[in-house]
Amino acid sequence: MSIPELDARSLISAKDKAHVRQVHDHLRNHGALKVKLGFLDPDSDYLRQIVLGLHEHHGHGLPSTHSSTRGWFWDVRPQPETIQHRAISETMGDFPWHTDSCYETAPAKFFALHVLQHDRCGGGTLSLLNVERLLRSISPWAKQALSEPEFRIAVPPEFSKGDQRSFIGRLLSTDEQGQHGRLRFRDDLLTPLTPRANAAYCELMHTFAQQKKTQVQNLTSELLPRGSIILMDNGRWLHSRNHVRDAGRHLRRVRWDARPFQKPLSLLAQV
Template sequence: MAMNFNYPKMRLPSVRIAHYMYSGKLPNIHVNTSAGRCWNVARVSTSSRTTSVAAAIPPIIPHLTAPDIKHATQPCHVRNVHEHLQKHGILKIGLGFPDPDSHYLKGLVLGLHQHHGHQLPISHSASRGWFWDVRPNNTIFQTANHQARSETMQEFPWHTDCSYEDLPPRYFALHVLQEDRFGGGTLSAMNTQRLGLSLSPSTRASLMRREYSITIPPEFIKDPRKRSIVGSLMSADEQGQPSMLRFRRDLVTALTERASRALHELDAAVQDAKAQSQSTVHLTAKDFPAGTIILMDNRRWLHARHSIKDPKRHLRRVRWDAVPFDARPMEQ
């Protein structure tokens, strides 16, 4: 029997309490082209104003700089990006040049495809290509007659991108063209491995079963005959640990009582403020100004957005490396 669950209002720790990034001048990446190696990969330190709760967050978000557009095709720079995504699943890049058409990001993703085996970007819908503009708009939508959640000024609770796809993208990137000038739109990221460890073994096992219906939002329907999929919400990594997640609560319906109980525990864990303080980072507009790109492993990090205060806020998104979420054979 299908079970529905009303999703509670998103609760995020205070940005001041769990503020993780700091605004400062990004150091340059020094490249030794003759040796073919990269030097002085920088990472962000915690702010001196960070509390002990924030200091307990173990992952350090690394950042790189791209002083010019040519970095998008430099093997050393592209390799740095690939290795950071493999190790941390999250990376911040500061551009040292204006790029209103996101040429750097397009070139970088093509480089990751050509040199590191990443799949090419996926189209966002039947009418959109690789890039999607994330900005408020009440009258003109990127998909005819359907407004995406990202096109509103509302908060966007914890989710992974394209959870409704049979082949969800492994990675996504957001290029800031205009930050929120009035302090809204904070981007938050939650580590799914730590989230998974907070769940009971029985819940993790249930989340790995294909007992969930996931609705495809109207604006992202590519085949009119297909409006939902059935699958699992959690999958194991290469070591067999159940650490990868796909999740957008308003789209998920449990198909069994067992699945409903597991989904209820997952809901509680996602909303638990104490657990969030140990696994969550926040990027305010100061941390994420125009000319910044954030890249994220879509299965190792949930993300959320506070409500937007600036109607001119504008990000550009690309998603790539779409592969099966769960390669295990179907249960008998």
């Protein structure tokens, strides 16, 4: 399943209802979209307007505020090693497979990355794996077990709010129409709490290991250069990043439409 692409020739595109509709339709149908900007946009005005348009015309929730100083956007670039509790995305090391904000009780449904400066040394490749295809290879009983709140999910120190260090939740959900399986995942943060959960998680990881051999899409700097934006349905694609080689690499991220991770509608009638 290749990622569709869309051109935005000017900032006016972000306020064009037909263009916003195309973005919405690609996210709904494919769960992902690449946009090529035909203009300089150092402040990510296009991305801001697109998210507002999706909210106004297509019912998307507004973005999560990252902080009182950064607002909706988070600048993702290597930070000095002396900074305590750096997020993995702010290091130059590998960022293993995950979904964004999986440590939130209400993870963001969508996220986007604006490439302000790609890695000019060949690193920082974004890799993607489709969750729907992954789930097709998992048994029904395992999907049922992954849908139960039988997993401890740790909260990284850099994202801890108050005294909360972890919570109990499920790994599998669906959207409001029950159409798309949505996964919450980051292996270093997840602990199965029951034999059933452990067996299901082992099956998930086994299938995942097999699909990584053939089903991964790698978006190198050549495929996602400066001036590119990628928008993702967070629960429908797993993603990872290999080590960054260019200390000047600079992405800008926004997450929006945070929603509780509910039990899949397709399984409600079975329990």
